[in-house]
């Protein structure tokens with residue numbers, strides 16, 4: 588982990604001690620990520636194929652056919668579990684159980700990855716229940732295990748997507764929904780992909796989930812506890828997205844980390860009847 592990220596995590600733990608656990612988990616898992624170089628054996632899509640897809644509004648890949656190095660993901664998944672189980676966590680026993688399961692049954696990991704990629708929450712909950720682990724922890728580990736492959740995807744293809752021609756609320760690389768957004772120094776809005784982390788421009792006065800442009804149905808609220816953040820919502824589809832305003836806060840922490848420490852805002856949004864596209 589870079590020392591800058593480590594500093595950011597310490598800063599956030601000081602500022603928001605109640606998030607110490609997820610922040611430490613994030614920090615712990617990051618330690619491993621630089622160690623694995625996935626082997627991407629797929630053939631790159633041609634520039635012309637990419638251009639046509641972008642023009643017609645199709646993401647380059649779907650979540651089900653992403654070029655992933657599964658061998659690397661399996662190995663990383665296993666190592667991440669092992670590492671977490673070695674920590675003095677309260678879910679230590681469940682982690683050990685998951686580790687044993689992963690060891691004797693590679694299909695178990697595969698079904699987890701499949702469920703994760705198809706956002707099949709009930710299936711993930713079932714798999715998590717088998718080993719008594721919280722689904723959120725299992726999802727996080729799965730996501731991290733896929734991360735080197737996803738990073739390679741992002742590095743290989745972000746050049747091939749003409750950013751200014753992509754005008755949709757889903758990721759041009761993998762088709763996923765955004766999980767968080769930010770306003771840059773000029774107040775332009777960018778969405779952050781929940782799966783691969785790619786960021787793309789999207790108009791502020793439009794709902795990324797249903798493309799609603801009616802100003803009367805779009806709004807946002809803020810909370811004193813989370814300065815620099817706002818929650819943009821749409822009254823047509825009832826979805827919301829958290830937005831970091833970089834004009835207010837100059838954050839150097841990765842957006843996904845900021846997303847992690849603003850769960851309070853998600854609670855407020857849910858209380859007001861708004862949801863994420865996955866519920």
Ligand SMILES: [Zn+2]
Pocket residue numbers: 758759760761762763780781782783784785
């Ligand atoms: Zn993506």
Ligand SMILES: [Zn+2]
Pocket residue numbers: 794795796797798799821822823824825826
């Ligand atoms: Zn909407």
